[in-house]
Amino acid sequence: MSPAAIMLSMTVNGEPVQVAAPPHWTLLEVLRYRLDLIGSKQGCDKGDCGACTVQIDGVPQLACLTLAIHAEGRAVTTVEGLGLLAGGVHPLQDAFDRHTAAQCGFCTPGILLSAEALLRKRGREVSRAEVCEALAGNLCRCTGYTKIIDAVVDASRVMAGANTQEAGRGE
Amino acid sequence: MASDDAEREATGDGIGEASAAVGDEASEQAERDRVAWQLGKSHRKVDAMERMRGVTRYTDDLKLPGMLHAKILRSPHAHARIKSIDSSAALAMPGVFAVVTGQDFKIPYGIIPWTPDENALAVDKVCHVGDGLAALAAVDEDTANAALRAIKVEYDVLKPYFDPEEALKVRDREGTINPYSRKGNVSKHVLLEFGDIEAELARADLVIEGEYFFEGTTHGAIEPHCALAHVDGGGVLTVWSATQVSHYLHRELAKVLELPAHKIRVIQPPLGGAFGGKSEPFDLEFVVAKLAMKTGRPVKLLYTREEVFYAHRGRHPMKMRHRTGFTRDGGLLGVDARTILDGGAYSSFGLVTTYYSGQLMCSPYIFPAYRFDSTRAYTNKPACGPKRGHGSVQPRFAMEIQLDKASVALGLDPIELRRRNAIKAGEKTVNEFQVGSSGFLECLEKVERSSGWVAKRRELPYGRGIGIAGSTYISGTNYPIYPNEMPQAAVQICLDRSGRARVFSGANDIGQGSNTMLAVIVSEELGIPLEDIRVLSADTDLCPVDLGAYSSRITLMVGNACLDAAQRLRRKVCESVAKRWGVSRKRVTLAGRMAIDREDPARHVDSAQAFQWAEADHGLLGETGSYNTPKDRHGEYRGGTIGASPAYSFTAHVAEVEVDAETGLVEVKTIWIAHDCGKALSRKIVEGQIEGSTYMGFGEALMERHAVDPAHRGVHVGPSFLDYRMPTFLDTPDLEAMIVEAPDANGPYGAKEAGEGPLHSSIPAIANAIYDAVGIRLDRLPFSPQTVLAALRQREERERAGQLAPHKPADRESRRSA
Ligand code: FES
Ligand code: FES
Numbered sequence: 005m006s007p008a009a010i011m012l013s014m015t016v017n018g019e020p021v022q023v024a025a026p027p028h029w030t031l032l033e034v035l036r037y038r039l040d041l042i043g044s045k046q047g048c049d050k051g052d053c054g055a056c057t058v059q060i061d062g063v064p065q066l067a068c069l070t071l072a073i074h075a076e077g078r079a080v081t082t083v084e085g086l087g088l089l090a091g092g093v094h095p096l097q098d099a100f101d102r103h104t105a106a107q108c109g110f111c112t113p114g115i116l117l118s119a120e121a122l123l124r125k126r127g128r129e130v131s132r133a134e135v136c137e138a139l140a141g142n143l144c145r146c147t148g149y150t151k152i153i154d155a156v157v158d159a160s161r162v163m164a165g166a167n168t169q170e171a172g173r174g175e
Numbered sequence: 176m177a178s179d180d181a182e183r184e185a186t187g188d189g190i191g192e193a194s195a196a197v198g199d200e201a202s203e204q205a206e207r208d209r210v211a212w213q214l215g216k217s218h219r220k221v222d223a224m225e226r227m228r229g230v231t232r233y234t235d236d237l238k239l240p241g242m243l244h245a246k247i248l249r250s251p252h253a254h255a256r257i258k259s260i261d262s263s264a265a266l267a268m269p270g271v272f273a274v275v276t277g278q279d280f281k282i283p284y285g286i287i288p289w290t291p292d293e294n295a296l297a298v299d300k301v302c303h304v305g306d307g308l309a310a311l312a313a314v315d316e317d318t319a320n321a322a323l324r325a326i327k328v329e330y331d332v333l334k335p336y337f338d339p340e341e342a343l344k345v346r347d348r349e350g351t352i353n354p355y356s357r358k359g360n361v362s363k364h365v366l367l368e369f370g371d372i373e374a375e376l377a378r379a380d381l382v383i384e385g386e387y388f389f390e391g392t393t394h395g396a397i398e399p400h401c402a403l404a405h406v407d408g409g410g411v412l413t414v415w416s417a418t419q420v421s422h423y424l425h426r427e428l429a430k431v432l433e434l435p436a437h438k439i440r441v442i443q444p445p446l447g448g449a450f451g452g453k454s455e456p457f458d459l460e461f462v463v464a465k466l467a468m469k470t471g472r473p474v475k476l477l478y479t480r481e482e483v484f485y486a487h488r489g490r491h492p493m494k495m496r497h498r499t500g501f502t503r504d505g506g507l508l509g510v511d512a513r514t515i516l517d518g519g520a521y522s523s524f525g526l527v528t529t530y531y532s533g534q535l536m537c538s539p540y541i542f543p544a545y546r547f548d549s550t551r552a553y554t555n556k557p558a559c560g561p562k563r564g565h566g567s568v569q570p571r572f573a574m575e576i577q578l579d580k581a582s583v584a585l586g587l588d589p590i591e592l593r594r595r596n597a598i599k600a601g602e603k604t605v606n607e608f609q610v611g612s613s614g615f616l617e618c619l620e621k622v623e624r625s626s627g628w629v630a631k632r633r634e635l636p637y638g639r640g641i642g643i644a645g646s647t648y649i650s651g652t653n654y655p656i657y658p659n660e661m662p663q664a665a666v667q668i669c670l671d672r673s674g675r676a677r678v679f680s681g682a683n684d685i686g687q688g689s690n691t692m693l694a695v696i697v698s699e700e701l702g703i704p705l706e707d708i709r710v711l712s713a714d715t716d717l718c719p720v721d722l723g724a725y726s727s728r729i730t731l732m733v734g735n736a737c738l739d740a741a742q743r744l745r746r747k748v749c750e751s752v753a754k755r756w757g758v759s760r761k762r763v764t765l766a767g768r769m770a771i772d773r774e775d776p777a778r779h780v781d782s783a784q785a786f787q788w789a790e791a792d793h794g795l796l797g798e799t800g801s802y803n804t805p806k807d808r809h810g811e812y813r814g815g816t817i818g819a820s821p822a823y824s825f826t827a828h829v830a831e832v833e834v835d836a837e838t839g840l841v842e843v844k845t846i847w848i849a850h851d852c853g854k855a856l857s858r859k860i861v862e863g864q865i866e867g868s869t870y871m872g873f874g875e876a877l878m879e880r881h882a883v884d885p886a887h888r889g890v891h892v893g894p895s896f897l898d899y900r901m902p903t904f905l906d907t908p909d910l911e912a913m914i915v916e917a918p919d920a921n922g923p924y925g926a927k928e929a930g931e932g933p934l935h936s937s938i939p940a941i942a943n944a945i946y947d948a949v950g951i952r953l954d955r956l957p958f959s960p961q962t963v964l965a966a967l968r969q970r971e972e973r974e975r976a977g978q979l980a981p982h983k984p985a986d987r988e989s990r991r992s993a
Contacts, residue, residue: 042236043229045447047397048480052896055397083229097227101219104859107867108686109226110397110447116227136904143896145395145448146686148870149907151863 014075016041017085031075032056032067035082043083043113047143054142057114058082064118066141083113086120095166096120099159100152107146115142119156123163130160212766213699214924217859220691221705222445222684234401234417234444239473242403243272243312245466246319246476247458248326249485250301250308253335253555253889254352257299257328260309265325270318273469274311274326275462283355284427286420286455286560288657290362290522292355293558295431295461300333302352302520303555304889305485307458312466312474336360337885339494339517339552352520352553362518362551363529365814369605370544375509379500383580386496388955389569391517391881392874393489394562395901398447400483402460403475404467412468413440416460419449419683420723421713423656427456432464443713449685450871451561454725455523457486484894488560489881491528491551492517493569499577505585505592507578509544510536512570516551516559523560525551527817531566534818536574537604538647539615539825540596545605556883557891561725563871564648564934572956575644575939579946588632589643589943590623593827597645600917607810608819612927614851614917615645618827621849621913626829632947637983638834640948644939645827648932649820650853650922651728653804662801664732665719668697668740670748670796674768674783676701678710681721682733687930688860689729693737695857696923700741701748702765703782719799727928730856731821732802734923740800747796751789752780805921822919824932825851828869828940830908834948839964843873843908843941851915853927858914864929865912872937874902877958950982 009024016039025034032049035041035058047055049068056067059081060074086094096116099105106112122130122138135156136149144152225231262274277298285291297308309326313319336342336352342360345351351359376382402416412434418424421441429436446453459476466474478486494515500508514532518525533547562568582589598604600613622643623629631641655663667679676697684690690710697708711717721733749763752770756763762773770785772778790796809819829847834840848869855861878900883889893899912933918925942953951966973979981987 036236040238041229042232045233045398046235046477047399047447048896050480050895050897052480053397083227087228093224097224100227101223102217104217104220104223104688104863106220106223106226107688107863108396108398108446108448109223109231110233110686112227113229140903140905143397143901143903145397145450145871145901146867147863148866148868148910149904150866150910150912151859153904 012072012076014077015079017081017088025072027073029072030068031058031070031072031080034072035067041082041084045110045113047110054114054118055111057117057142059117059121062121064121081117083116086116094120095162096156096159099155099162103151103155103158105147105151105155111142111144115139115144115152118142123160126160127167128160129164130157132157211699213695215855215858218691218695218705218857220688221694221708221710222690226445231445233398233447234403234415235477237403237415237444239403239405242473242475243314243466243470244316244319244476245310245312245463245474246316246323247307247462248309248323250297250304250306252301252330252332253304254333255301255330256333257297257301257308258331259329261327262309265311265322268322268325270314271322272312272472273466274309275465275469276309279465280431280461282431282433284431284456285522286423286524286656287522287526290526292353293521295458298354300354303557304883305557306520310462310466312470335555335889337554337556337883337889339515339554342552342554343550352555356553360553362522362553363526364550365529365533366548367533367606367814368546370509372509372511372544372546375544376498376500376511379508380503381501381581381584383499383577383584385573385577385580386954387573387576389493389572390956391490391492391559392562392879393484393487393881393899394450394452395899396448396450396452399478399480400453400457400459400486401475401477402463403473404463405473406467406471411438411440412464413442414460414464415442415444417446417453418443419446419453419685420455420725421683421715422681422720422722424456424460425715428460428464431461440716443683446683446685449724450563451565451725452488454561454723455488480896481894484891484899485557487519487557487881488523490562490568491559493532495570495573497573497577499581501581501585503585505581505587505595507540507542507596509542510574512536512547514547514549514570516549517554517556518551519554519556519558521558523558524565525559528561528566530814530817532570534606535567535649536570537606537608538598538610538823539613539645540593541598541602542596542605555889563868564931565726568935568938571646571935572938572942575936576942576952576954579642579943580952590619590628593643593645594619607815609808611822611921612853612917612919613823613825614915615825615827617915617917618825618849618851619645621915622827622829622847625911625913626831626847628829631831636986638836638948640834640944640946641829641831642940642943642947643827643829644936644943646932646935648824648928648935649726649818650731650822650824650928651820652726653808653819653821654816655722662736662803664721664736664802665799666693666733666737666740667719667797667799668744670744670786672783672787672790674703674781674786675707675709676703678708678737679718680710680712680733680737681715681718682729683713683724685724687724687864688857689724689733691860692730692734692856696734696737697741700738700745702770703768707768727931730926730928731922734926735802736800738800738923739802740798743798743800744796747793748785748789751792752785755788821921822853822927824853824927824929826932826936828936830940830944832941832944832948834945834963836949836967839960839967841877841945841958841963843877845909845911846873846937846940847911847913848933849913849915850929850933851917851927852929853919853922854916854925855914856924856926861914861929862912865933866910868931868933869910869937870902870907872934873908873941875956876938876941878902880957
């Protein structure tokens with residue numbers, strides 16, 4: 005039987021959350037088993053595939069290698085929260101949809117979170133090489149990556165366009 | 176299509192009177208001439224957005240009240256008799272609900288009905304490291320894992336066999352690995368001969384002899400296998416499983432659990448990849464079902480990644496010896512192939528694999544004589560089975576290198592050599608398979624042009640090379656796994672008053688997009704957009720039987736069944752609209768969420784109205800469609816049906832590589848792929864299949880290796896995604912996918928497969944490019960730096976000994992002087 009649970013507080017997708025879980029549980033276990041945020045996937049449970057990628061304070065992390073207590077007091081973003089960042093459908097999700105970048109979609113949540121961090125950091129159109137570099141920790145077995153790269157570059161273009169428009173309006 | 180349509184008309188669908196037959200013919204013609212409004216476009220998949228929002232529930236995302244978690248105890252020995260299992264201490268632990276062992280599953284099963292040679296859990300002996308022998312259900316995974324450690328097993332360890340040739344020599348019962356085998360360690364032997372191979376090789380101007388070894392690889396779907404079972408108050412057992420063959424799972428569950436099939440419901444939730452790795456029942460499905468029956472609680476089991484590697488059923492290691500004869504101008508005269516397949520401990524699909532290793536080699540080239548002699552051995556390893564490109568990826572590797580060697584020996588351009596031997600539409604292969612359409616020549620031409628082949632052949636320097644290979648694959652097998660006369664595919668479609676369609680299909684969407692494919696067909700025929708179509712699939716209670724996602728059968732077979740049903744509905748709807756407008760049916764077409772008068776497009780009504788008129792005329796709008804294969808495609812000999820298909824796809828690959836002669840590192844720069852899929856129903860999905868297949872072949876060529884270590888009692892050499900290296904974003908070359916469309920009369924709108932064919936020639940194209948780059952022939956996979964370096968050293972020695980002329984000497988000279 006599992007040892008006595010401890011209480012954790014963190015912000016998940018913008019909402020403050022208090023949750024009880026055994027102290028040895030990973031963030032992935034807490035997200036999936038306690039908070040029902042099943043969007044984060046378990047592909048290997050040992051840090052090799054990237055399917056469990058979430059963001060902690062905006063930085064992509066492997067939730068299967070992160071103890072839940074490590075996220076205490078911090079802000080966690082999962083794929084369920086990605087749309088919230090954009091107030092609906094995130095441009096990345098839309099681009100993935102248009103390019104058929106998700107086949108089985110099992111790797112997709114993790115890839116979206118790694119990609120979002122890249123686009124936020126760059127704040128401009130990204131190159132294919134930059135995408136490959138940033139996503140090298142996320143395995144996809146279905147797509148051969150081509151359509152994913154297409155989609156991320158496309159989304160960065162769309163977002164850069166939106167930024168310029170906003171800046172234009174500001175003037 | 177034409178004959179199909181005529182037949183559908185002739186047998187009648189209950190909507191038109193006999194007198195309308197002439198008008199119908201004209202109308203069918205008009206239908207065929209109409210402009211496609213959905214076909215061949217790119218579509219948003221019907222189920223992708225919810226996956227990207229993280230709300231899709233895959234099997235492991237399901238949770239039921241009171242659910243228990245199961246774990247399986249696995250053998251640490253490769254070969255051992257089970258003397259005793261004592262699970263009393265485990266069962267006594269708090270939180271443990273039930274234990275099962277092989278004694279609970281005494282009925283053997285197997286995906287191929289002729290070879291039921293495995294039990295859900297081992298009964299008397301374990302046959303490979305990782306073989307399951309007991310399982311239990313507990314409140315959570317931690318408790319289950321702790322309880323597993325409390326189960327005591329006594330083994331009588333036996334001598335293990337890891338080498339198939341050694342295993343084949345064993346004659347005694349003691350050394351017979353599989354408990355059900357009646358022929359020692361021979362799992363299957365096939366010898367087939369067509370034409371006079373010895374005579375052809377004797378008259379050949381050139382005979383190339385080669386030996387090749389393809390060490391196994393595995394599927395590596397990112398979602399591990401998972402199953403959940405629950406027995407409801409009425410005694411119906413529901414099993415949710417990450418499977419790609421719900422129907423076969425349904426049958427085997429009924430058999431092993433001794434339950435009537437109608438008391439079992441199998442549901443395949445959205446799936447996280449499969450590639451053949453989920454195409455038969457696994458121990459976990461039987462285990463959760465039995466534990467749910469015993470405890471009365473829902474029970475779930477999720478494989479660890481390590482367990483997935485041991486469950487395997489991946490590509491067979493094959494040792495291949497080929498002799499290939501040619502005329503002086505490159506004409507292919509015959510192939511003599513001898514193959515040893517390392518099957519692992521159980522049959523799986525092995526009977527079929529053994530046939531496929533020979534039967535699928537008789538295209539895309541035509542030749543007058545062929546012999547293949549394939550033997551599958553049992554060994555003490557995880558069982559091998561079907562992986563994308565089942566059974567034919569390994570011999571294709573051998574075959575295409577043989578052709579490349581011949582082109583060098585004959586001084587012929589390797590593309591030209593392939594062109595000269597290409598099979599044409601309407602020809603019969605040497606093993607008597609009828610080939611319908613063929614776009615192979617166009618595939619060759621496309622990759623030749625887009626890769627800049629001609630110039631690169633001349634100009635690429637030492638270390639840089641370009642290679643070609645071709646291949647073919649089936650669009651479903653002509654005969655199902657268990658013999659029966661019923662349709663191979665069936666679909667049911669209902670239309671409702673709001674203008675929507677519901678499609679019920681037993682087919683398994685495993686990420687390849689088959690649900691979207693069905694929606695595209697319904698959309699095309701009924702004029703409503705994809706978002707108005709709900710595809711409900713792979714639930715044995717709700718959907719008609721479908722045989723599953725294997726052998727690239729779904730687009731052709733289920734697509735045809737869907738088209739059948741959709742066209743019946745289309746006729747009803749068009750007829751009712753025509754009646755209201757007082758025009759002939761052929762004037763009405765459906766597109767853009769409307770019914771439109773072809774001759775006066777300003778006149779139209781929305782689809783909901785059209786469906787309501789049709790419902791008023793005909794009652795509830797529902798139709799079924801079925802598909803069965805043509806029975807004139809195969810050869811008249813024992814085994815002549817295996818590998819026969821209604822339609823064949825064709826592929827050509829050109830790979831460009833750079834080989835670092837210092838380190839042996841191979842970098843694949845670009846792969847150009849042209850694939851003949853008959854007709855692309857949804858463009859980006861087809862491209863995605865081509866890219867995904869090519870990527871997978873690329874990984875097998877350069878880095879993937881699934882093997883056990885005899886020096887460590889047969890444990891897997893690296894059962895993790897860290898050790899089993901699959902290409903990442905950074906490893907993968909540029910993939911240039913090109914669609915070729917040679918429509919096949921047997922496919923829906925001419926469509927053939929795209930999911931497996933484009934894998935095959937990926938590997939030999941890379942091998943041939945490496946030869947072009949540095950002059951070494953790699954006859955073993957994968958092409959790791961060690962293998963490449965060893966081959967380079969060997970070549971150097973032979974050059975020094977004067978047995979070989981230097982490769983690309985001009986270029987090396989100029990570099991040396993520079
Ligand atoms: S599940 Fe976390 S890296 Fe694979
Ligand atoms: S889409 Fe299936 S693993 Fe990436």
